[in-house]
Amino acid sequence: MANPLKQLAGETALYGLSTILARIINFFFVPIYTRLLTTESYGVVTEFMAYIAVLQVILVMGLETGCFRFANKEGVDSRRVYSNALASVTAVGAAFLAVMIAFAGPIAGALGYAGYEAVVMYVGGILFLDSVTAILFAKLRQEHKALKFAVIKTIKILTETGANLLLFFWFPGFCERRPGNFLTAFISPTPDFSYVIFAILVSCVVCTLVFIPDLVRFSFRFDRKLLGKMLAYSLPLMVAALPGIVNDFLDRILFRFLDTGAEAWRSSLGIFQAAVKLSVIMNLFIQMFRFAAEPFFFQRARDRGSKELYAAVLEFFTAFCGLIFLGVILYIDILSLILGRDFRSGIGVVPIMLLSYMLLGMLFNVSMWYKLSEKTRMAIWITLAGLLVTTVVNVVFMPRFSYWAAAFGHLASYLVMFVISAVLGQKYYPIPYKWGRILAYFGLMAVFYAAAVLVGSRFFPEPGIHWGQICINTVLLGAYLAICFVMLRPRYREISKY
Numbered sequence: 001m002a003n004p005l006k007q008l009a010g011e012t013a014l015y016g017l018s019t020i021l022a023r024i025i026n027f028f029f030v031p032i033y034t035r036l037l038t039t040e041s042y043g044v045v046t047e048f049m050a051y052i053a054v055l056q057v058i059l060v061m062g063l064e065t066g067c068f069r070f071a072n073k074e075g076v077d078s079r080r081v082y083s084n085a086l087a088s089v090t091a092v093g094a095a096f097l098a099v100m101i102a103f104a105g106p107i108a109g110a111l112g113y114a115g116y117e118a119v120v121m122y123v124g125g126i127l128f129l130d131s132v133t134a135i136l137f138a139k140l141r142q143e144h145k146a147l148k149f150a151v152i153k154t155i156k157i158l159t160e161t162g163a164n165l166l167l168f169f170w171f172p173g174f175c176e177r178r179p180g181n182f183l184t185a186f187i188s189p190t191p192d193f194s195y196v197i198f199a200i201l202v203s204c205v206v207c208t209l210v211f212i213p214d215l216v217r218f219s220f221r222f223d224r225k226l227l228g229k230m231l232a233y234s235l236p237l238m239v240a241a242l243p244g245i246v247n248d249f250l251d252r253i254l255f256r257f258l259d260t261g262a263e264a265w266r267s268s269l270g271i272f273q274a275a276v277k278l279s280v281i282m283n284l285f286i287q288m289f290r291f292a293a294e295p296f297f298f299q300r301a302r303d304r305g306s307k308e309l310y311a312a313v314l315e316f317f318t319a320f321c322g323l324i325f326l327g328v329i330l331y332i333d334i335l336s337l338i339l340g341r342d343f344r345s346g347i348g349v350v351p352i353m354l355l356s357y358m359l360l361g362m363l364f365n366v367s368m369w370y371k372l373s374e375k376t377r378m379a380i381w382i383t384l385a386g387l388l389v390t391t392v393v394n395v396v397f398m399p400r401f402s403y404w405a406a407a408f409g410h411l412a413s414y415l416v417m418f419v420i421s422a423v424l425g426q427k428y429y430p431i432p433y434k435w436g437r438i439l440a441y442f443g444l445m446a447v448f449y450a451a452a453v454l455v456g457s458r459f460f461p462e463p464g465i466h467w468g469q470i471c472i473n474t475v476l477l478g479a480y481l482a483i484c485f486v487m488l489r490p491r492y493r494e495i496s497k498y
Contacts, residue, residue, distance in 0.1 A: 022157045027338065029164060030277045034340030036168055036191050042343075043266030044113075044193040046273040047256070050249035052123060057238060057245045059093050059131040064138040065371065066234030068295050070226070071142050079219050082142075084227040086135045086218065093128040100124025118186060119194050122201045129204035136211050141295055152210050160203035167195040236376040243383040247390045247413055251398070251406035258398040272403035274339050275346035278332070279353040282324050286361035289317065297368050307431045312491055314365040318438050319484045321358040322445045326480055328354055330452055330473035333465045349407035351449075356410035363418045369429035370421075378424060386417035437487065444483060448476045 033042055063085040070081045100107070101124060104117040113119065140149040168191055175181065175189035188194050252269060259265035297310065328335065329351055336347050370378045390413040397405035425431065452473050460466040 021154055025157060025161050027277070027280060029161075030274065031338050031340065032164075032168060033196070034274050034343045037193070037270075039267035039270035039342055040264075041193045041266075041270070042273065043255070043268070043270035045196045046252055046269050047266075048119070048123060048193070048197060050252035052126060053249050054242070054245050055096075055127050056130055056134075057241050059096060059127055060089060060134050060238070061092065061231070062234035062236070062238030062241060063089060063230065064134055065237050065294065066230045067135065067138050068142060068298050069233055069371070070230055080221045080223050080226060081230065082135060082139050083219060083221045084223055084230060085138075086132070087222060088227065088231075089131050089135055093131040097124045097128040100127075116194060119197050122194075122197050126197070126201050126204050129208050133204070133207055133211060136214060139214075144295075146292075152207065155210055156203045156207040159206040160199050163199035163202040164195065167191070167199060171195075233376065236380060237371075239380050241379075241383070243380070243387040247383065247387045248410075250387070250390050251394050251403075251409055254394050254398060255403075255406075258394065260399060260402045268402050271343050271346040272349065272406055274343035275349050275403070276353055278328065278335050278338065278347070278350045279357055281328055282321065282354050282357040282361075285321065285324060286357060286364070289361065290364055293364070297372065310365070310368065310431050311433045312494070314362065314433055315437055315441075315491060316488060317365060318358075318362060318441045319488060321361060322441045323477075323481060323484070325351075325354045325358060325445055326448055326477050329449060330477055331470065334470070346403055349403060352407040352411055356407070356414050359411070359414035359418050363414060363421060366418065366425055366431075366433070367421045369425035369431065373429045375428055378428075382417050382420050382424070385420055386413040389413040389416050440487070441484070444480055448480050452476055 033045070037045070067081055067085050101121050104120040104124075107120045108114055108117045137149060137152075140146075140152075167187065171183070171187070172190055175184060179189070187198050252273070255265045255269040255272075259268045293313070332347065332350060336344055339347075367379065367382070370376055390409045393409035393412055394405050397408070422433070452469075455472050456466075456469050460469045
C-alpha cells in the first residue's frame with residue numbers, strides 16, 4: 001500500500017495547481033490594482049469581497065463537509081447524497097439572488113454606493129453560481145478527481161484574468177472611442193472597483209457552463225429523510241463556520257465604523273488588504289492542504305494507526321509553514337515592490353498575518369476531532385470564542401491603531417481558537433501530537449528570523465534592497481530547511497508503516 005502521506009501530498013499538489021495559478025495571477029494583478037486603482041477604490045473591492053465570503057458560507061449550508069461525511073457511510077448511496085445537496089443549495093441560492101435583484105437600490109444606498117445597483121446584483125449572481133458549483137467541486141474531491149477539479153478551476157481563473165485585462169486595459173479606451181455604448185449600462189467606462197466584481201461574475205458564469213455536462217448526467221434523487229440527516233450534521237458546521245468566516249473578515253467590515261481616519265477608512269482598508277496579499281503564499285498552501293486533507297482525514301478515520309498519522313501530518317504541516325514564513329519575511333524588501341508606492345506603508349503587518357495564517361492552518365488540523373467524532377456543535381463555541389477575541393481587539397484598538405489592530409486581531413483570535421480546540425480534542429478524540437517538536441519549529445523560525453534582523457541592522461542599516469543581505473538570508477533559509485529535513489526524516493519512515 002502506498003504511503004498515505006504520499007497520497008495526501010500528491011492530491012494537495014494537484015488541487016494546488018489551480019490554487020497556485022489563481023494566487024499567482026492574483027499576485028500579478030496586485031501591482032495592477034495598486035497602480036490603476038486608488039487606495040479608496042481598492043478598499044471598496046475588499047469590503048465587497050468580505051460580504052461575499054461571509055454570505056457564501058451561509059448559502060452552501062455546510063453541505064460540502066456533509067457530503068463527505070454521508071457519502072463515506074456504509075449503505076448510503078453517494079449519488080443520492082450529492083443530489084440532495086445540489087437541489088437544496090440551488091433553491092436557497094436562487095431565492096437569495098431574487099432578493100438581491102429586487103432590493104438592489106436600497107442595498108446600494110445603505111452602503112453608500114448609490115448608482116452602483118448593478119454591482120449589488122453582480123454580487124448576488126456570484127454567490128448563487130458559486131454555491132451551486134461548490135457542491136459539484138465537492139463531488140470531484142470525493143471521487144478523487146483532482147485533475148478535473150484543477151482543470152475546471154483553471155478555466156475559471158483564466159476567464160477572470162481575461163475579463164480583468166479587457167476591462168482595465170481595453171474597455172476604457174473603447175468607451176472613449178464609442179461613448180454611450182450599450183456596455184456602459186453594465187459597467188463603468190472608467191476603471192473602478194466594479195471592474196473586479198464584474199470579472200468575477202463572468203468567471204462564475206463560465207465555470208457553471210463548463211459543469212453543464214456533469215449536470216446533465218446528474219441523477220437527481222431527492223430523499224427527504226436523508227436530507228434531514230445531512231442538514232442536522234451540516235447546519236451546525238455552517239453555524240460554526242459562520243463566526244469563523246466573520247472572524248476572518250470582520251475587521252474589513254469594521255473599518256467603516258472604527259478606523260482612525262474616519263473619512264479615509266476605505267484607503268486604510270485598501271492599504272491593509274494590499275499588505276495581506278503579500279501573505280498570500282501561506283494562505284495558498286493552507287487552501288491547497290485543506291482541499292486534499294478533509295476527505296483524506298475522513299477516509300483514513302477507520303485505518304489502523306490513523307491518529308498517529310494525523311499527528312505526523314500536523315508536524316509536517318508546521319515545518320512547511322515555517323519554511324513559507326521565512327521565505328516571505330527574508331525577501332520582503334523585494335516582495336514589497338509588487339505594491340504600488342501608495343500601498344507600501346502597511347508592509348509591517350505582513351509577518352503578523354503570516355503567523356496568523358499559519359495558526360489558522362494548524363487549527364484546521366487539530367479541529368478535525370469534532371468532525372470525526374460528530375461533535376460538530378462544539379465547533380460553534382470554539383469559533384464564537386475566536387470571534388469574541390477579534391471583536392474586542394478591533395473595537396478597542398482599531399480607533400487608535402487602524403490596520404495594526406486588524407492584524408493582531410487575527411493573530412490573537414486564531415491562537416485562542418487553536419488552544420481551545422487542541423485542549424478539547426485531547427479530551428474527546430485524543431491524538432498523540434508531538435507538541436515539543438511542533439514548538440521546536442516555531443523556535444527555529446524565531447532564531448533564523450532574529451538572525452536575519454540582527455545581520456541586517458549590523459551590516460545593512462540603510463533602507464532598500466541589499467544583495468549581501470539577500471545572500472545571507474538565502475543561507476539562513478537553507479539551514480532551516482536542512483534542520484527540518486533531519487528532524488522529519490525519522491517521522492516519515494515511522495509513519496510509512498501505516
